[in-house]
Amino acid sequence: MGIVERIKEIEAEMARTQKNKATGANALGCSILVLPSDWLSQMHHGALQAVASYPNPTKSPAPRYSRNCNCPYTKKQVIKYHLGQLKAKIAKLRTQLLEPPKGTSGAGEGFEVTKFGHGRVALIGFPSVGKSTLLTLLTGTHSEAASYEFTTLTCIPGIIHYNGTKIQLLDLPGIIEGASEGKGRGRQVIAVSKSSDVVLMVLDASKSEGHRQILTKELEAVGLRLNKRPPQIYFKKKKTGGISFNSTMALTHVDEKLCYNILHEYKIHNAELLFREDATVDDLIDVIEGNRKYMKCIYVYNKIDVIGIDDVDKLARQPNSVVISCNLELNLDRLLAKMWEEMGLVRVYTKPQGQQPDFSDPVVLSADRGGCTVEDFCNQIHRSLVKDVKYVLAWGISARHYPQHCGLAHLLHDEDVVQIVKKKEKDDGGGKGRFKSHSTGPARISDRVKKAPLKQ
Numbered sequence: 317m318g319i320v321e322r323i324k325e326i327e328a329e330m331a332r333t334q335k336n337k338a339t340g341a342n343a344l345g346c347s348i349l350v351l352p353s354d355w356l357s358q359m360h361h362g363a364l365q366a367v368a369s370y371p372n373p374t375k376s377p378a379p380r381y382s383r384n385c386n387c388p389y390t391k392k393q394v395i396k397y398h399l400g401q402l403k404a405k406i407a408k409l410r411t412q413l414l415e416p417p418k419g420t421s422g423a424g425e426g427f428e429v430t431k432f433g434h435g436r437v438a439l440i441g442f443p444s445v446g447k448s449t450l451l452t453l454l455t456g457t458h459s460e461a462a463s464y465e466f467t468t469l470t471c472i473p474g475i476i477h478y479n480g481t482k483i484q485l486l487d488l489p490g491i492i493e494g495a496s497e498g499k500g501r502g503r504q505v506i507a508v509s510k511s512s513d514v515v516l517m518v519l520d521a522s523k524s525e526g527h528r529q530i531l532t533k534e535l536e537a538v539g540l541r542l543n544k545r546p547p548q549i550y551f552k553k554k555k556t557g558g559i560s561f562n563s564t565m566a567l568t569h570v571d572e573k574l575c576y577n578i579l580h581e582y583k584i585h586n587a588e589l590l591f592r593e594d595a596t597v598d599d600l601i602d603v604i605e606g607n608r609k610y611m612k613c614i615y616v617y618n619k620i621d622v623i624g625i626d627d628v629d630k631l632a633r634q635p636n637s638v639v640i641s642c643n644l645e646l647n648l649d650r651l652l653a654k655m656w657e658e659m660g661l662v663r664v665y666t667k668p669q670g671q672q673p674d675f676s677d678p679v680v681l682s683a684d685r686g687g688c689t690v691e692d693f694c695n696q697i698h699r700s701l702v703k704d705v706k707y708v709l710a711w712g713i714s715a716r717h718y719p720q721h722c723g724l725a726h727l728l729h730d731e732d733v734v735q736i737v738k739k740k741e742k743d744d745g746g747g748k749g750r751f752k753s754h755s756t757g758p759a760r761i762s763d764r765v766k767k768a769p770l771k772q
């Protein structure tokens with residue numbers, strides 16, 4: 317049996333279990349759940365294999381539950397443990413399904429686009445929602461657009477010049493339902509999306525909301541978590557010592573037994589587990605799998621020219637959503653501003669000693685890629701610079717007074733101005749072009765920076 321069929325079978329078993337739970341019947345579809353004592357003893361030892369392998373009668377007898385037995389678990393708990401184990405099985409199979417064929421990167425022909433600029437944004441969506449039209453409008457790069465589906469078959473890159481930075485925008489082929497199972501070009505599209513900083517999910521405003529849910533489900537299935545933060549669970553595999561389970565708060569979704577069973581499913585018998593929030597089974601599985609990507613996603617509703625104003629208003633009020641019309645070029649500024657905000661890029665201007673800052677050429681930092689401290693700033697200029705730094709002078713929003721003397725750990729803000737004073741070369745006047753940065757283009761100078769006294 318193939319991996320996809322095995323996933324489908326487990327999903328069917330989960331649906332059966334959940335339905336029975338809702339209707340008051342037991343997890344296994346029989347009216348009275350009677351667990352034999354030998355099966356219960358297995359449960360006490362943390363195996364729960366009898367439940368997991370049911371309803372295959374060749375593997376184990378049907379588990380049954382008796383009120384008179386001395387099983388420490390309630391019927392509800394047994395069902396919860398069973399569902400948890402099934403979820404772990406599916407997660408393991410999905411990871412196997414997504415593994416690229418040996419010797420390849422997973423991107424595939426026509427999808428291996430080199431990263432360029434200060435950030436990468438991917439356009440994903442169903443066919444014919446206007447992704448290529450949007451790429452052409454924002455970047456000037458021509459991408460074939462037509463009224464029939466699947467005009468785009470590979471990854472088409474373009475560059476957006478915004479706020480003095482360069483952002484790579486990728487037009488990708490339309491995703492269809494079942495992409496997570498490798499249907500269409502789903503696997504390649506998802507591999508490229510994972511390499512981007514922000515995803516723009518382009519939706520047709522005139523179509524049903526169902527499209528957004530289908531796409532979100534497909535992306536969730538391949539380990540992309542949209543607009544979520546990583547679960548606050550500390551997990552570390554160890555060589556010996558068994559499993560240590562701790563939590564800093566009351567847990568309502570999981571308990572110790574459930575966590576043991578899930579770790580057992582992954583054949584992990586020695587580990588440290590600390591819950592810092594009331595996490596769910598899915599969160600725990602995400603942490604154990606360790607390959608999830610937490611991404612920012614903007615829902616872009618295109619073609620608002622064909623729907624009524626009330627519907628536009630409703631869509632625009634949803635969180636992380638922007639409504640646009642490529643045909644009428646409506647609201648594209650708002651889309652760019654939102655994209656910029658989500659990318660969280662920090663532009664830092666260099667100031668050679670005794671000279672005005674260079675506002676034309678910022679050093680661009682990002683909290684997601686590397687960080688935004690003075691040390692990250694130095695590393696971006698040159699790897700060897702950090703060891704020569706005596707102190708740093710900073711002007712701008714991150715500075716409490718102008719200029720502020722700060723160390724390597726100082727967190728920089730967008731549009732700050734920085735002057736580095738080196739250990740030995742303090743009196744050499746700074747030297748022209750000492751801090752060479754990499755981007756070009758017009759830069760907006762914040763009022764605070766303009767007013768700042770730049771005497772140093």
Ligand SMILES: Nc1nc2c(ncn2[C@@H]2O[C@H](COP(=O)(O)OP(=O)(O)OP(=O)(O)O)[C@@H](O)[C@H]2O)c(=O)[nH]1
Nearest residue numbers: 444445446447448449461462466467468490642643
């Ligand atoms: N009414 C209206 N039509 C639009 C708008 N934007 C794009 N279209 C039309 O939608 C159709 C599909 O546009 P494309 O840009 O090719 O869509 P796509 O998402 O790239 O399609 P695939 O390449 O198949 O994935 C074209 O006929 C466009 O003219 C819009 O804002 N309003």
